[in-house]
Amino acid sequence: MGMFCFQCQETLKNIGCNVKKGMCGKPSDISDYQDLLIYVLKGLSIWGERARSLGIRNKQADIFVIEGLFSTITNANFDPEAITEFINQGFSYRDQYKELFLKAYSEKTGQSFDEDVHDAATFEMDPENYLQKAADVGILATENEDIRSLRELLIYGIKGAAAYADHAYVLNQENLDVTDFMQKGLAATLDDSLTMADLIGLVMECGRISVDVMALLDRANTDAYGIPEITEVNTGLSPEPGILVSGHDLLDLEELLKQSQGKGIKVYTHGEMLPANAYPELKKYTHLAGNFGSAWYNQAKEFEKFSGPIVMTTNCLIPPKKSYKDRLYTTGVVGWPNMKHIAKNAGGSKDFSQVIEQALACGNLDEQKGDKLTIGFHHQTVLSLAGPIIEAIKGGDIKRFVVMAGCDGRHKEREYFTDVAKKLPQSAVILTAGCAKYRYNTLDLGDIKGIPRILDAGQCNDSYSLAVIALKLKEAFGLDDINDLPISYDIAWYEQKAVCVLLGLLYLGVKGIRLGPTLPAFLSPNVINVLVENFDIKPTGEAQADVDAIMAGA
Numbered sequence: 001m002g003m004f005c006f007q008c009q010e011t012l013k014n015i016g017c018n019v020k021k022g023m024c025g026k027p028s029d030i031s032d033y034q035d036l037l038i039y040v041l042k043g044l045s046i047w048g049e050r051a052r053s054l055g056i057r058n059k060q061a062d063i064f065v066i067e068g069l070f071s072t073i074t075n076a077n078f079d080p081e082a083i084t085e086f087i088n089q090g091f092s093y094r095d096q097y098k099e100l101f102l103k104a105y106s107e108k109t110g111q112s113f114d115e116d117v118h119d120a121a122t123f124e125m126d127p128e129n130y131l132q133k134a135a136d137v138g139i140l141a142t143e144n145e146d147i148r149s150l151r152e153l154l155i156y157g158i159k160g161a162a163a164y165a166d167h168a169y170v171l172n173q174e175n176l177d178v179t180d181f182m183q184k185g186l187a188a189t190l191d192d193s194l195t196m197a198d199l200i201g202l203v204m205e206c207g208r209i210s211v212d213v214m215a216l217l218d219r220a221n222t223d224a225y226g227i228p229e230i231t232e233v234n235t236g237l238s239p240e241p242g243i244l245v246s247g248h249d250l251l252d253l254e255e256l257l258k259q260s261q262g263k264g265i266k267v268y269t270h271g272e273m274l275p276a277n278a279y280p281e282l283k284k285y286t287h288l289a290g291n292f293g294s295a296w297y298n299q300a301k302e303f304e305k306f307s308g309p310i311v312m313t314t315n316c317l318i319p320p321k322k323s324y325k326d327r328l329y330t331t332g333v334v335g336w337p338n339m340k341h342i343a344k345n346a347g348g349s350k351d352f353s354q355v356i357e358q359a360l361a362c363g364n365l366d367e368q369k370g371d372k373l374t375i376g377f378h379h380q381t382v383l384s385l386a387g388p389i390i391e392a393i394k395g396g397d398i399k400r401f402v403v404m405a406g407c408d409g410r411h412k413e414r415e416y417f418t419d420v421a422k423k424l425p426q427s428a429v430i431l432t433a434g435c436a437k438y439r440y441n442t443l444d445l446g447d448i449k450g451i452p453r454i455l456d457a458g459q460c461n462d463s464y465s466l467a468v469i470a471l472k473l474k475e476a477f478g479l480d481d482i483n484d485l486p487i488s489y490d491i492a493w494y495e496q497k498a499v500c501v502l503l504g505l506l507y508l509g510v511k512g513i514r515l516g517p518t519l520p521a522f523l524s525p526n527v528i529n530v531l532v533e534n535f536d537i538k539p540t541g542e543a544q545a546d547v548d549a550i551m552a553g554a
C-alpha cells in the first residue's frame with residue numbers, strides 16, 4: 001500500500017494524497033514514516049496514561065510527544081533522517097514509560113502486570129523495516145469510515161494543540177491538562193471499543209483543550225513580550241544586509257534579534273511572524289525593520305527576491321528552489337534533507353551566528369518601497385477600545401463583525417475571502433488572525449469612527465483573542481448566548497492548527513460557522529451531518545450570497 005494522507009485542505013482531489021508525493025511535496029516515504037511515528041506515539045501514550053494513573057510522569061517523554069506530533073503537521077518536516085530519529089526516540093520514550101509503569105504497578109499491587117496491551121505499545125522493530133510496518137498502521141488501517149473520520153479529526157486537533165503547546169513550552173509555560181489530553185486522545189484512537197458517540201465526546205474535549213492551549217500560549221507570549229500594541233508595520237526593504245524570519249516561533253526571533261543587534265543587519269518577519277512586530281519586547285529591537293512578503297505558499301517567489309538568509313522556525317515550509325536553498329535555514333521541528341539546521345545547544349539556546357555571517361556576506365538588500373500594515377489588535381488592546389466599539393454597535397455604525405481567521409493557501413477558490421472582504425458593507429468589521437489575513441490585509445477598507453475595518457489579532461493561535469473579544473461583548477450586552485451577538489464566522493482552513501482553532505470555537509458554543517474553501521476530506525458524510533445538526537456548520541458559498549446572508553445574521 002502506498003501513502004495516504006488527507007490531513008490538510010489541499011489534499012489531492014479533496015479525497016487524499018495517495019500517489020508518490022503529496023500536493024505539499026511530501027514524498028511517500030516521509031508520509032509513511034510519519035504514520036509510523038504517530039503509531040509509536042500512540043503506543044507511548046498507552047503507557048503514559050497508565051503511568052499517570054499511578055501518579056507517575058516522565059516529563060521528557062511528554063515533551064517528546066508534543067514535538068513528535070508537531071513535526072508531522074503539514075509543511076513542517078520533510079527530512080527522512082529527522083523523522084526516523086523521532087521514531088527511534090519514540091521507541092525509547094515509550095519503553096521508559098512502560099518501565100516506569102511496570103515498576104510502579106508491581107510495587108503497588110505486589111504482582112506483575114499481565115494484561116494484554118495493544119501492538120503499538122509493545123512492537124519492536126529495526127529501522128530497515130519501518131516502512132513495511134507503516135503500511136499496516138496508517139490512516140486506512142481503520143476500516144469504518146466514520147470511526148476513521150473521528151479518529152483523524154481528534155488526532156489533527158491534537159496535532160494543532162501540540163504546536164501551540166510547544167510554543168508555550170519554550171517560553172516556560174505548560175498546562176498538564178493539555179499535555180495529558182494529547183496522550184489520552186492518541187491512546188483512544190487505538191481503542192476499538194469506542195463508539196462514534198465516545199469519539200465525538202473526545203473531539204469536544206479536544207475543543208476544550210484547544211481553548212486552554214491557546215489561552216496558555218496567549219499568556220506565554222504576553223508574559224514574555226508584553227501586550228501587543230497597535231502598530232504600523234513597514235513592508236519594504238532597506239538597503240542594509242537583512243535576515244528574513246518566517247513561521248510562528250517568537251523565541252527564535254527574539255534570540256536572533258539579540259544576536260544580530262548592533263551588526264548593521266535588519267531583521268524582517270515573513271508570513272505568520274508578522275504579528276511579532278506588535279510586541280513591545282520585540283519592537284524594542286530597532287533593527288526589527290518590518291515584514292516582507294505574504295502567506296506561506298508565496299515563499300518561493302518572495303524568498304527568491306530576498307537576497308539574504310531566511311530562517312524557517314515552523315511550518316509552512318514549501319519545497320525550496322535552488323535559487324535560495326543555500327540561504328535557507330530550518331530550526332525546531334522543521335526539516336528538509338541536507339538543509340542547514342540550527343538545533344538547540346546544550347544550554348537550550350540557539351546559535352544564529354552562521355545566519356548572521358551569511359547576512360553580512362550577502363551584503364545589502366535591494367531597497368524596496370512597501371505599504372504599511374496595521375496590526376496588534378490583541379484582545380486586551382481591543383478591549384481598551386471597548387467604549388467606542390460598544391457605542392458604534394449601539395448607534396448602528398457597526399452592524400456586524402465577521403471573524404475571518406484561519407489560513408491562506410494556494411487554491412484559487414480562496415479569492416472568495418478577498419471578495420467577501422471587498423463586498424462586506426461599510427458597517428462590517430473584519431476580525432482576523434492567522435495567515436488567512438493575507439487575502440485582504442492590504443485592502444484599504446477604511447474605518448468606522450476611527451475603528452479600523454480590519455482588526456488583526458495576530459497568528460492563528462491568536463484566534464483566541466477573537467473569542468475573548470466575543471465573550472466580553474456578550475458580557476457587555478448582557479446576552480446569554482454567544483450566538484446572539486452580531487458576529488459571523490467565515491473561517492479559512494488549511495492545516496491542523498486550524499482544526500484545533502475550529503474545535504475550540506465549537507467548544508465555546510459558536511454556531512453557524514462557514515468553513516472553506518472546501519470542507520475537510522477527513523470528515524465522512526455522517527460526521528459532517530453531526531457537525532451540521534449540532535453546530536450548523538456550512539461550507540463557504542458564493543461571495544455575494546454569503547455576504548448577504550452574513551449581514552442578515554444567517
Ligand code: FSO
Pocket residue numbers: 248271272296315316406407408434435436459460461494495496497498
Ligand atoms: Fe498559516 Fe501555515 Fe498559522 Fe498554519 S503559515 S497555515 S494554520 O502553519 O499555522 O496560519
Ligand code: SF4
Pocket residue numbers: 005006007008009010011012016017021022023024025026031074075
Ligand atoms: Fe497531501 Fe496535505 Fe498530506 Fe501534504 S499534508 S500529503 S498535501 S494531505
